[in-house]
Amino acid sequence: MQINWTAFSIFIIFFLFVAILGFVAARWRRGDMSHLEEWGLAGRRFGTLITWFLVGGDLYTAYTFIAVPGLMYGKGALGFYAVPYTTVVYPIFLLILPRFWSVARAKGYVTASDFVQGRYGDKLLSFVVALTGIFATIPYIALQLTGMQAVITAMGIPGSWPLIIAFIILALFAYTSGLRAPAMIAIVKDLMIYITIIVAVILIPIKLGGFGPIFHASAAALAKHHPPGSIALSPKLYATYGTLALGSALALFLYPHAVTGVFSASSRRVVKRNMALLPAYSFALGIIALLGYMALAAGVHTKSTSEAVPLLFLKEFPTWFAGFGFAAIGIGALVPAAIMSIASANLFTRNIYKAFFAPNASNANEARVAKMVSLIIILLALVFILGFPQQYAISMQQVGGILILQTLPPVVFGLFTRWFHRRGLFLGWLVGIVLGILMWASTGYQSTSYAVGGVTAYAGIWALIANIIVVIVLSAIFRAMGLSNGEDETSPSDYHLDAETSA
Secondary structure, eight states: OOOOHHHHHHHHHHHHHHHHHHHHGGGTTOOOTTSHHHHHHGGGOBOHHHHHHHHHHHHSOHHHHHHHHHHHHHHBGGGGGHHHHHHHHHHHHHTTHHHHHHHHHHHTOOSHHHHHHHHHOOHHHHHHHHHHHHHHHHHHHHHHHHHHHHHHHHTTOOSSHHHHHHHHHHHHHHHHHTTHHHHHHHHHHHHHHHHHHHHHHHHHHHHHTOHHHHHHHHHHHHHTSSSOOBSSOOGGGHHHHHHHHHHHHHHHTTSHHHHHHHHTBSOHHHHHHHHHHTHHHHHHHHHHHHHHHHHHHTTOOOSOGGGHHHHHHHHHSOHHHHHHHHHHHHHHHHHHHHHHHHHHHHHHIIIIIIIIIOTTOOHHHHHHHHHHHHHHHHHHHHHHHHHSOHHHHHHHHHHHHHHHHTTHHHHHGGGTOSOSOHHHHHHHHHHHHHHHHHHHHHTTSSOSEEEETTEEEEHHHHHHHHHHHHHHHHHHHHHHHTOOOOOOOOOGGGGGOOOOOOO
């Protein structure tokens, strides 16, 4: 395949620009980078606008830009579940995240597992929450490469060397600048993506004759797929669609990188404002999803759905603007990957290294270990994507939602009540994890949907239901037996703190 030098040149220019920004970010809102709160949470000083860019850049990734329209391209309406899920998530977490931010700020918590440890005084429960977060995140970091890999392939660049170079740069600026780097880059990345989307939603429909012909052509093309797809959701998929949207929504802000973005906010009010403002990204996601139908209508043919959007850009955009769009997707991989590596490093350092190996570790020692672990996390993600078949990695990302959902009871329930027993929460987590993995395994690791009583739904929801039942029943039993529920270091006032700082 011939290299598209025009698109590649534009891609390189913007990629180098944000790489430089990543290193410069260490001097932005300068703090003591030998302290974990400064390196891993940027000193908790981000205001409404920066938090909006950071969390939006964290949740709406390059993989989203490629995978959502790719699913629409391959299967049709089922891929649209991403839009309702990223709509309902914000009112749900508007009730949860302000309390979470407040108690974290009051007690100096850096991770969700810090909260679990403080709330229940239970290192084992805190450990499994941390471990679940790390295992759910590593393949997610690897999958940011999917978006970058797709655009690199579309530009005709051979081999894996561009991916390796990109992730070396990512590792170095994450190590140097911590959370400040993705926060600064997220501003550029989001502006580029919005420009690309606006141009796409205006130019491509004009070239294809409007949305009516687009829907008509995509419906005809989907009917010829094996198995056939449809632009209208089949009734037999209603439960799968609904539970996948609900499960994904409940899981989204349980991921370590989402928690890290929220904890970096300067106040409780900033968190609330962002729950109101972040749906703007969901509107953009609705347009992004339609790119899958536009690719079908434009006659894009590919066996890999990940290549649908890049091939559409090459076909319908001027070459230079296709390069700009590719750069937006590539940069869109760096922001979440950096935050995910930092969040995973925070978890390992606070809830594994310090909890079990170095309880008296100094702030400088914590920060040093976190920086080194962030490099290792990125290396593992790179090995993961290069050493395993891509379809296997995608399946691992899908099961990540099943895993992280099982941390909902100890984290979310714990924010509102201490009634649930720590041992019941641990055993509920264990049942949910085992059951969810078994459901996934029963499909040959091909699907996260599972039928119970004739109803096919997202396995993560089935596992969470079992988890919650076990937690309720065992908590009642353990409380009746008078078993200790650990020491709670938090107080009611901690959950209402609102410390506004300059942002």
